[in-house]
Amino acid sequence: MIISAAAWRIAKKDGLEVLRDRRTLFINLILPVLLYPLLTLFLIQVVQLAQATKRDPPRIATIGVPAPALRFLKEPAPDEKTAPANKSLASPAENLPELVSLPPEAISALTAIAVKLKTPTPEDRKAALGILRQHRLVTALIVLNPEARPVEVLRLNDDAHPRMDEAKSATDRALESWRKEQVKATLDAAQVPMTALTPIATTTLSLAPVAEAVRTRIAGIIPLLLVILATSGAFFPAMDLIAGERERGTLETLLSLPIRRRDVFIGKLLVCCAAALAAVILNLLSLVFTVGIMGAQLAKAGGGLDLAGIAGVGGGTLLLCVVMLLPLTVTVAALALALAGVANSVKEANNTLAPLILVVTVAGAVAAMPRIEPNLALDLVPITGVVLALKESLQSPHLPWMHLALAGLSSLAVAAVVVTWATRLLESERFRYPGLVRAGWGRWRKWGLKPPVPGGLEVLGIYALAVAGMTMGSGLLTNAPAAAIVVIPLLAFVALPALLHAWAGAYPLSAIHLGRPTARHLLAGLALVLPAIALSATVGALQATVIDPKLLEQGGDKVMEIIAQVRAAGGIGLVLLCVAVAPGICEEILCRGTLLAGLRQGLGTLGAVLISAFLFAVLHMSPWRFAPQCVLGIGLALLCLRCGSIWPGVIVHAGHNGLLVLAELASSGQVPGVQPLVAFARQVPPMTWGFVVPPLLVALAATGFRLSRKASQPGS
Amino acid sequence: MLTLHGVRKTFYDPGRGPVPAVDGITASAHGGVVAVVGANGAGKSTLLRLIATLLVPDEGRITVAGLDVTKDPEGVRRHLGYLSTTTRLYPRLTGRELLRHIGGCYGLEGAALTEALDRQVVNFALAGFLDQRLEGCSTGQLQRINLARTLIADPPVLILDEPTTGLDLVASAQVVDAVRAARKTERLILLCTHHLTEVEACADRLWLLRDGKLAWDGAPADLGTGAGLDAAVRAHLGLNSP
Numbered sequence: 020m021i022i023s024a025a026a027w028r029i030a031k032k033d034g035l036e037v038l039r040d041r042r043t044l045f046i047n048l049i050l051p052v053l054l055y056p057l058l059t060l061f062l063i064q065v066v067q068l069a070q071a072t073k074r075d076p077p078r079i080a081t082i083g084v085p086a087p088a089l090r091f092l093k094e095p096a097p098d099e100k101t102a103p104a105n106k107s108l109a110s111p112a113e114n115l116p117e118l119v120s121l122p123p124e125a126i127s128a129l130t131a132i133a134v135k136l137k138t139p140t141p142e143d144r145k146a147a148l149g150i151l152r153q154h155r156l157v158t159a160l161i162v163l164n165p166e167a168r169p170v171e172v173l174r175l176n177d178d179a180h181p182r183m184d185e186a187k188s189a190t191d192r193a194l195e196s197w198r199k200e201q202v203k204a205t206l207d208a209a210q211v212p213m214t215a216l217t218p219i220a221t222t223t224l225s226l227a228p229v230a231e232a233v234r235t236r237i238a239g240i241i242p243l244l245l246v247i248l249a250t251s252g253a254f255f256p257a258m259d260l261i262a263g264e265r266e267r268g269t270l271e272t273l274l275s276l277p278i279r280r281r282d283v284f285i286g287k288l289l290v291c292c293a294a295a296l297a298a299v300i301l302n303l304l305s306l307v308f309t310v311g312i313m314g315a316q317l318a319k320a321g322g323g324l325d326l327a328g329i330a331g332v333g334g335g336t337l338l339l340c341v342v343m344l345l346p347l348t349v350t351v352a353a354l355a356l357a358l359a360g361v362a363n364s365v366k367e368a369n370n371t372l373a374p375l376i377l378v379v380t381v382a383g384a385v386a387a388m389p390r391i392e393p394n395l396a397l398d399l400v401p402i403t404g405v406v407l408a409l410k411e412s413l414q415s416p417h418l419p420w421m422h423l424a425l426a427g428l429s430s431l432a433v434a435a436v437v438v439t440w441a442t443r444l445l446e447s448e449r450f451r452y453p454g455l456v457r458a459g460w461g462r463w464r465k466w467g468l469k470p471p472v473p474g475g476l477e478v479l480g481i482y483a484l485a486v487a488g489m490t491m492g493s494g495l496l497t498n499a500p501a502a503a504i505v506v507i508p509l510l511a512f513v514a515l516p517a518l519l520h521a522w523a524g525a526y527p528l529s530a531i532h533l534g535r536p537t538a539r540h541l542l543a544g545l546a547l548v549l550p551a552i553a554l555s556a557t558v559g560a561l562q563a564t565v566i567d568p569k570l571l572e573q574g575g576d577k578v579m580e581i582i583a584q585v586r587a588a589g590g591i592g593l594v595l596l597c598v599a600v601a602p603g604i605c606e607e608i609l610c611r612g613t614l615l616a617g618l619r620q621g622l623g624t625l626g627a628v629l630i631s632a633f634l635f636a637v638l639h640m641s642p643w644r645f646a647p648q649c650v651l652g653i654g655l656a657l658l659c660l661r662c663g664s665i666w667p668g669v670i671v672h673a674g675h676n677g678l679l680v681l682a683e684l685a686s687s688g689q690v691p692g693v694q695p696l697v698a699f700a701r702q703v704p705p706m707t708w709g710f711v712v713p714p715l716l717v718a719l720a721a722t723g724f725r726l727s728r729k730a731s732q733p734g735s
Numbered sequence: 736m737l738t739l740h741g742v743r744k745t746f747y748d749p750g751r752g753p754v755p756a757v758d759g760i761t762a763s764a765h766g767g768v769v770a771v772v773g774a775n776g777a778g779k780s781t782l783l784r785l786i787a788t789l790l791v792p793d794e795g796r797i798t799v800a801g802l803d804v805t806k807d808p809e810g811v812r813r814h815l816g817y818l819s820t821t822t823r824l825y826p827r828l829t830g831r832e833l834l835r836h837i838g839g840c841y842g843l844e845g846a847a848l849t850e851a852l853d854r855q856v857v858n859f860a861l862a863g864f865l866d867q868r869l870e871g872c873s874t875g876q877l878q879r880i881n882l883a884r885t886l887i888a889d890p891p892v893l894i895l896d897e898p899t900t901g902l903d904l905v906a907s908a909q910v911v912d913a914v915r916a917a918r919k920t921e922r923l924i925l926l927c928t929h930h931l932t933e934v935e936a937c938a939d940r941l942w943l944l945r946d947g948k949l950a951w952d953g954a955p956a957d958l959g960t961g962a963g964l965d966a967a968v969r970a971h972l973g974l975n976s977p
Contacts, residue, residue, distance in 0.1 A: 025840065032828070032836045039827040268823030272884075275787050275817035276840040277809050448790050 022285060025278045029286025033260055037290055043255045047294045051248075051301040055309035063313075077186035078155050079116040082126050082133075083162040084172075087200065091193035092118060116157075116189045125150050133161045133173045151177045157186035238413035242406040243380075243387040244306075245299055245340060249348045250355070250379045252298025253291045254372055257355035260287045262368035270451075280445035284356065288438070291352035299344065303337065339418075340409055343427055346434040347405050351379060353434075353441040360444060361453050386410060395642050396490075398425035401433045436630055440475045440621040461524040472530045473520070475621025478613050481520045482634055485609055488512025489640070501584035505597040513638075514605035517613040531616045532659050533608070536666040543726035544658070544667030548674030550720040551654060553712075555647035555675065562646045582680060591690060595677050603673030610635040610652065611659040611668050619660075628656040651675065661727045736892060736923045737786065738763040742795035744781055744947075756781040758947035759795070764923050768914065770934040770955070771927040773944030774972055779927045780819065782944070783896050786925070787817040799892055813841065816885035819896030823877075826870035830861055830880045833869065834887055841888035855883035859913065875906035882913050893917060893924040899933065911936050931965050943971050 037043050081089060093115065121129070132147045151159060159175040174190060176183065203213060225232070264270040273283060358375055362368035379402055385391065386406035393407040404426035411419045444450040461471070489512050496504045521531050528534050586594050610631055618627035632652030636645045655668040662668075685693045744757040757778045771779050784790040786797055788808035797804040800814040825833055834855060838848045856862055859879040864872055869880065878898065885893060895914065899907040907930075914937050918924060928934060934941060934955055941958060943951035951958055951971050958967045 028836070028839050032825070032832075035832070036825060036827045267826065268821050269825050271789065271819065272822040272824065274789055275812060275815070275822060276837065277813035277815075277842075278840050279809055451789065 022289070023279075023282050026282040026285040026289065029273075029278065029283050030289040033287055033290040034293070037256050037259065037294060040259055043259055043294070046255050047252055047298045048301060051298055052305050055302075055305045056312075059309050059313055076115060076117045077157040077180075077182040077189065078119045079186055079190065080119045080121045080125075080129075080154065080156050080159045081161075082121070082129060082159065083165060084160050085162065085165045088162075088193065088197040089118070091196040092116060092189065116186060119154060119156060121150075121154060121159075125154065129159055129161060129175065130163070132175075133163055147175050148177060151175060157182050158190055160190060235414050239387045239389065239410045241413060242340070242409035243383040245303065245344055245409075246347065246383040246402060246406055247376075247380055248299045248302045249295045249344055250351045250376055252295035253348070253352040253355045254376070256291045256294040257287075257352065257359040258362075258365050258368040258372065260290060261356055261360040262362040262365050265362075266364045274445065274451060281442045284442045284445050287356055288349070288353055288442070291356055292349055295348045295352055296341075296345075299348070300341070303340075336413065339412060339423075343405055343409055343423065343430070346427070346430040347402065350401070350430070350434040350437045351375070353438045357437075357441045357444055360450055363453060382406075393419060393422040393426070395425065396640065398422050399429045399637060401430065405430050432630070432633055435626070436475075436479070436618075436622070439623075439626055443621060462522075471524060471526055472620055473524055473526055473613060473617040475617050477520070477524070478617025481516050481617075482609070482614055482638075484516050485513050486638065488516070489638070500588055501581050502588055502593055502597050505581065505585065506601045509601050509605040513609045517609040520613060529663070531612045532663065532665045533612055534664050536662060536664040539726050540662040540664060540667045541670060543662065543723045544670030545674070545723075546719045546726060547654075547658065547667075547671050547723035548678065550716050550723065551651060551671050551675045552678055553716050554654060555651045558647045558650045562643075579683065582684075586684070586689070591681075591684070594680060594684075598680050599673040599677030602676060603669045606635065606638065607655070607659075607665040607669045607672055610638070611655055611665045615656050615659060624660065628653055628660070631656050658723075658727060667727065736765045736800060737925075738796075738798045739782075739786075740796045742782070742785060742792050742797055744778075744785055744790060744792055746781075755947045757785065757792075760944075760947075760949045761795075762942065762949055762952055764925075764940065766920055766923050767939035768918055768924045768926055768937050769940045769942055770938035771925055771942045771944065772929075772931070772934060772968060773950075777944040777972075778947040779944055780896055781947075783817075783819070783894050783925060783927055786892075787815055787894055788812055789817075813888075814890055815892050815894060816888070816890040817894045817896075818881055818885045818898055819894075820900050822881065824869045824881060824884070827868060829868055830865045830872070830883075833880065834884055837884040838887045841890075843888060851887050851889070855887055858886075858916065859883045874901060875903065875909070878902060878906060878910060879913075882910065886917060891922055893922060894927075895924065896927045897929065898926070899928065899930065907933075931968060935964055943968065945972055 079092065081092070128150055129147060132143045135143060147159075151157075157177055157180045161173040161175065163171060163173070172194065176187070180186070202216070206213060206215065261270070264273065274280065354375055355372060358371045359368040362371050382400070382402035383406045386397075386403045387410065391397075391407065393404070393411050397407055398404040404422075408419060408422040408426040411422060489508050492512050493504070493508050496507060499507070517531075520526075521528070521533070582594055582598060585597050614634060615627055615631045618630055621627075622630060632649050632655075635652035635655075636649035639645070639648050641648075651672075655671060658671065659665050659668050681690060684690045685697050688694065688697075739760050739762045742757055742760045743755065745753045745755045748754050760778075760782065771782065773779050781790065785792050786799060786804065788804050788811050791805060799811045802810045802814070804811050828836070831852070834852050835848060838851055843851055856865060859882060861876075861879060861883060864876050869877060872880070882898070885895075898910050898914070902910065911933055914924060914926060914933075918937065926933070926938065938955055941951060941953065941955045942949060943958075955964055958964065958971070
């Protein structure tokens with residue numbers, strides 16, 4: 020996409036407007052810089068204030084506890100005595116509980132309850148709690164018989180007391196010290212050393228700095244945070260620059276100027292992206308700075324955690340984050356402008372944009388969840404793929420290049436589709452005057468383009484439905500016969516949504532390339548079968564030079580396994596029906612019918628051909644077949660546009676699939692009656708094939724090209 | 736300069752169904768001031784928006800300076816200056832910034848832009864508030880800047896949709912003066928107004944619109960009878976006399 024001088028002019032004007040809008044300026048530039056330091060300062064102040072406030076120690080009562088045990092409640096533990104004094108933390112003496120002497124009647128009541136220790140009734144519990152609360156006690160320690168072995172100690176706790184944790188810690192420590200003293204006395208009497216109790220001494224040495232370990236654990240949140248920041252950064256400029264302009268009455272002024280509407284949108288998109296990126300970068304810098312300072316402060320304070328250097332993510336990683344986020348930011352900014360553009364006012368735009376934030380947050384949060392790791396399918400999912408790849412990059416010692424590349428490419432493709440679609444929105448009067456121009460849709464249309472043609476966004480919705488159906492619906496058929504596993508998803512999730520969409524939209528068959536073909540075009544399809552096979556086989560061979568052949572074989576094995584099952588159930592005929600005819604018809608209806616026709620409205624011919632081919636390849640959900648299918652998809656799309664009909668492409672598609680499968684089966688002797696042919700083919704020297712096949716393919720391709728001429732324009 | 740041939744535009748109203756806002760108008764104009772008059776909802780603003788390429792005709796053909804509005808909308812807009820009650824100005828820009836921006840959009844640069852800007856400053860007496868943000872300007876000042884931005888590239892076709900709405904008497908008179916000043920033989924000015932005094936003051940020709948149709952096309956003087964223009968217009972629009 021070339022950014023014209025007019026788009027830059029609009030961007031300059033809009034940028035000036037945004038910079039003079041105090042609200043946007045505050046939210047996008049000032050708030051990010053101030054937010055984290057201010058919040059941290061507030062946090063530190065609150066913690067320090069809380070620590071500086073003298074707190075009453077937890078009150079504990081003891082009944083029948085012998086003097087040696089009481090000693091441990093009255094003095095710090097041996098390890099606390101040697102700990103270095105720390106001004107910011109409470110001194111060991113301050114951690115000691117306050118021992119309370121109870122009046123005799125309270126002692127007798129609690130002792131009576133303690134006697135019924137094994138079977139306390141609710142009334143006993145209530146009475147004991149009443150006594151504890153009457154004397155503002157957190158815990159009461161009761162020893163009924165100090166001479167018995169083992170000594171039975173009963174702890175009555177008011178678990179709802181705010182100082183419960185401190186009281187429990189103090190009593191635990193004292194009882195443990197008392198226990199150790201008792202054990203030591205017993206062992207000394209038997210002349211057994213204390214080490215007899217700890218025959219194995221384990222020492223764990225954490226090699227990675229604490230800061231790095233903490234950083235790795237929080238790495239999952241950082242990409243999510245960046246995505247949310249990018250979205251919210253585009254939020255206010257998008258509202259101001261479209262809905263705000265419409266509300267202020269300046270949009271009509273702008274649209275009456277001699278500038279292409281696309282340039283107006285691109286100018287606004289530039290400002291939105293710049294604002295979003297500024298918000299991300301400023302937030303990031305502020306966050307890194309704040310966390311760094313906080314880590315250094317904690318390290319200086321000697322609080323036990325050496326968090327110095329926690330912000331040391333590395334410039335390369337930050338750059339990677341920005342590069343990966345760039346297409347996503349552009350996508351989100353374009354979507355934000357598009358959504359804000361359907362609103363008549365900023366207030367309305369708030370409502371239309373809110374779902375975007377929600378979708379982005381959920382899609383990103385899924386990826387940020389623990390134990391979710393990138394894979395080839397998730398890489399292709401917008402937002403989720405990018406967040407996952409970035410999470411993996413921040414957590415793993417090695418960069419996941421394949422996931423980064425796939426997620427990045429997918430993100431770029433989505434950005435290209437969204438931006439190309441969005442930049443044409445202002446060319447639609449429904450977008451320019453949303454309150455004025457209402458015409459309904461499909462069968463409910465009252466007026467408008469005749470004959471109607473599907474829009475880019477709606478066909479992408481149908482495609483998303485097909486992918487979701489293929490992904491989730493196929494899981495319901497795991498126990499079905501192999502033929503059903505192949506054919507039912509194609510019919511139910513690929514062809515049916517496309518046909519229902521055509522019916523609901525009242526689109527004429529010619530508008531979605533389903534018109535009746537001429538005999539000449541069908542012959543063109545027949546002629547192009549072998550060239551199509553040669554093309555996809557060549558791409559497959561090239562792909563094998565860069566991708567591990569084992570991976571490719573694994574993918575092929577799965578397909579052949581299913582084909583073997585179908586063949587076992589119904590022979591070669593059923594195999595051809597399932598892997599050639601059904602995909603040929605169903606996938607062509609969706610990809611070259613609905614998708615190509617709709618994308619052409621939004622993206623133009625070239626964009627529609629490329630994106631429909633990309634989506635056709637994605638539909639197969641097979642990385643090892645991606646490149647050949649993508650190239651085949653481009654060829655089929657061009658043929659469809661040339662003929663104005665999908666049917667020649669159906670012949671090519673079905674012929675391509677059918678002949679490839681037949682060749683595979685024939686090579687392993689599974690096709691009856693073709694053995695002599697296979698034997699003959701193997702006897703012919705390769706050199707002879709080299710002389711015969713290329714000219715034959717060229718001749719067929721030229722014939723097909725010639726026969727497919729004089730196509731009628733789709734939608735006409 | 737401007738031709739309309741069988742132009743139709745229909746809107747859909749949930750209550751009334753399809754509403755023909757412009758219903759098969761055929762006309763042409765080659766210069767001077769054409770006043771477009773009609774009751775509210777007669778289709779005046781829709782017609783002007785169609786000419787300004789802000790809306791697209793459902794049927795028919797519109798050409799401006801020989802260019803088709805559907806085939807070359809940018810080219811058409813290059814020959815147009817459009818001002819309506821809904822074309823407002825950027826409040827956070829100054830008058831100078833706005834005029835430079837608009838001039839730039841019409842392709843004016845450097846000395847040509849400066850010269851055009853200076854001319855508008857003199858014509859509309861903008862010097863006193865040119866460097867002030869527009870959010871601080873009065874309604875009259877804003878309308879003068881609005882007229883200046885419409886005329887900055889000296890377009891051959893000027894569309895003024897109710898330019899005096901919301902203005903006081905003085906400001907209205909200034910706008911009428913500006914329309915007169917902008918009139919020249921090679922320029923067509925389409926002036927949509929509800930004030931027949933303005934029609935009498937500057938219009939060479941009158942288009943009367945009624946229910947989306949062109950009810951009258953001719954000189955205002957030819958429409959008027961002994962009772963004056965006001966009564967004649969009322970009669971044509973089927974309105975009762977006051």
